[in-house]
Amino acid sequence: MRIDLHNHTIRCNHAKGSMDTYIERAIKLGIDIYGFSEHAPMDFDSYYRLDFNKMNVYENDVLNLKEKYKNDIKIILGYEVDYLKGHMDERVLTSNVDYLIGSVHFLGEWGFDHPDYINEYKNRNINQIWQEYFDAIEAMAKTGYFNIVGHLDLIKIFNFMPTKDIRNIATNALKAIKKSNMVLELNSAGLRKPCKEIYPSLSLLEMAYELDIPITFSSDAHAIGQVGYRYEESIALAKKVGYTKAVTFEQREQQLITF
Ligand SMILES: [Zn+2]
Ligand SMILES: [Zn+2]
Numbered sequence: 001m002r003i004d005l006h007n008h009t010i011r012c013n014h015a016k017g018s019m020d021t022y023i024e025r026a027i028k029l030g031i032d033i034y035g036f037s038e039h040a041p042m043d044f045d046s047y048y049r050l051d052f053n054k055m056n057v058y059e060n061d062v063l064n065l066k067e068k069y070k071n072d073i074k075i076i077l078g079y080e081v082d083y084l085k086g087h088m089d090e091r092v093l094t095s096n097v098d099y100l101i102g103s104v105h106f107l108g109e110w111g112f113d114h115p116d117y118i119n120e121y122k123n124r125n126i127n128q129i130w131q132e133y134f135d136a137i138e139a140m141a142k143t144g145y146f147n148i149v150g151h152l153d154l155i156k157i158f159n160f161m162p163t164k165d166i167r168n169i170a171t172n173a174l175k176a177i178k179k180s181n182m183v184l185e186l187n188s189a190g191l192r193k194p195c196k197e198i199y200p201s202l203s204l205l206e207m208a209y210e211l212d213i214p215i216t217f218s219s220d221a222h223a224i225g226q227v228g229y230r231y232e233e234s235i236a237l238a239k240k241v242g243y244t245k246a247v248t249f250e251q252r253e254q255q256l257i258t259f
Contacts, residue, residue: 002228004035006219007219038050043089083104088145156197188234
């Protein structure tokens with residue numbers, strides 16, 4: 001079975017194409033389970049995400065597509081939620097969806113994954129940046145709000161690498177992910193970025209496997225051509241580490257599938 005659980009829509013103002021065309025592309029590629037996980041509303045950086053007053057419309061759109069295409073593909077409903085202290089909202093955290101992806105895109109107010117703010121890397125200590133990022137992932141996992149960890153090592157996006165061993169930096173975060181029963185996504189968007197590598201790296205995925213943390217697959221599509229992006233490489237990475245099963249969600253419950 002083929003799954004792709006992290007995908008965006010035009011409602012976040014930085015993705016292109018109608019929801020129908022994403023689904024038609026997914027069907028063409030033979031994807032069996034497709035998840036919409038729009039950037040959830042937040043009172044920070046609010047332009048680049050759904051509006052609070054559009055949550056119902058988004059959720060209904062997905063549920064209507066789920067019905068419309070039910071003979072061809074299974075569609076599930078989620079949100080990608082920013083872990084950002086003081087800006088998480090009950091309306092999102094308690095929404096009636098199949099799953100929530102928890103992601104860290106900001107360290108304080110610094111949007112570290114955006115090319116416009118890349119200079120900030122030079123103003124800080126790179127080991128501290130990485131530690132601060134994985135501390136945020138650990139804190140995100142400990143909240144217990146989320147089902148999937150979004151792009152575990154997003155902080156590698158521009159190839160500013162720490163001099164310390166990344167495995168040590170990430171250990172506590174991975175332990176917290178295991179403890180909170182979360183799932184790691186193999187997110188192929190990294191292959192489209194300067195780091196040119198799937199999130200997470202081989203060494204972090206090996207640690208996850210040893211901790212018995214389950215995985216799922218995602219392309220983080222913001223355009224039609226990104227649906228199912230370089231899926232074979234994600235499958236190959238998972239198999240290399242030893243994984244044979246992946247997780248999908250229904251009403252926040254995990255279901256195992258063989259990929
Ligand atoms: Zn996005
Ligand atoms: Zn993200």
